[in-house]
């Protein structure tokens with residue numbers, strides 16, 4: 001046995017550090033899942049009604065997508081074989097890029113294997129030392145990490161506070177300014193005012209990178225996304241906007257893309273390290289995505305169904321007793337955040353729902369700010385009216401347990417409705 005040179009190694013601290021995060025109710029556990037059709041999942045062997053998927057149109061299990069992937073394996077095999085700049089840019093991936101650009105009505109698109117790699121790679125390709133980044137405080141982790149990797153100066157502005165952003169832009173002497181923002185915020189579900197954001201970028205000669213992971217496929221005409229919903233695509237497209245979206249959520253597959261001005265996209269192709277030094281996504285995924293795009297365009301009925309479930313959920317949550325201190329955040333999207341407060345209380349709600357056969361994730365810091373642990377209820381077109389009703393009844397039952405079933409609350413008539421922030 002080799003003798004350790006150090007009597008106390010930092011590696012020995014790992015069990016203690018794990019115990020620390022467990023004590024803070026921050027230990028995460030993966031569950032082994034298997035789809036069961038509709039919104040149901042087998043979770044660790046137990047059949048559950050799930051409100052945790054970003055598969056907003058319920059399309060991940062669609063047979064047409066699986067069929068497209070299967071057929072593509074006959075032509076392309078399974079792996080892509082290399083980086084897109086060497087040998088990995090298959091005919092399927094190339095066709096998908098053209099279809100993505102046409103779908104979002106922007107000049108050109110670049111297809112990536114993951115959204116995380118897209119944002120963490122394109123930001124350092126656009127700006128660097130001496131440049132400036134302006135970042136919403138609630139941006140997704142991969143925008144934050146891309147900003148850090150770039151070595152540009154980072155100005156973080158309070159969530160959606162465009163006056164604060166304007167003051168920062170006005171004060172910045174940087175030649176290259178980049179504003180980065182989620183379009184739909186992933187843990188709150190609210191939508192940023194895109195025209196106002198773009199107007200600021202125009203005034204201060206900044207480029208706007210919009211991450212529409214949760215709007216693509218769901219918002220805008222035919223699901224073309226939040227930029228199309230804002231009327232800023234096609235003839236009204238601005239070269240100041242780089243539109244990024246992921247393809248593992250409403251599109252039901254995997255991957256991501258960035259679209260915008262052709263010269264900027266060409267620059268990204270030349271300079272993005274997460275693109276150049278990584279194996280291209282397998283062509284079977286691009287093939288499934290091409291089918292998915294066609295389905296998204298034709299899915300107005302699913303989007304309408306989703307809107308109805310959102311309204312049903314919000315109306316139902318507003319009936320929960322206010323003395324719980326739970327807070328439903330304002331959101332018209334499929335992401336509905338019910339802020340519980342402490343990590344422990346949020347986990348208790350999740351556990352109570354789990355025992356009732358419902359799987360709704362509790363989201364804790366650092367994913368959300370301390371003290372705002374929450375249930376992140378993700379709705380999907382796969383949910384039925386009775387699915388949402390089941391969730392509302394389970395939450396009401398847990399709420400009654402929490403406050404002790406006093407008669408005036410049990411009837412639900414005299415209690416004022418929960419605060420909607």
Ligand SMILES: *Cc1c(COP(=O)(O)O)cnc(C)c1O
Pocket residue numbers: 113114115116117119140142182186211213214246247248254255256
């Ligand atoms: C999911 C998500 C990503 C990451 O995309 P992946 O394809 O899962 O890597 C990026 N941005 C936002 C806002 C997201 O929600």
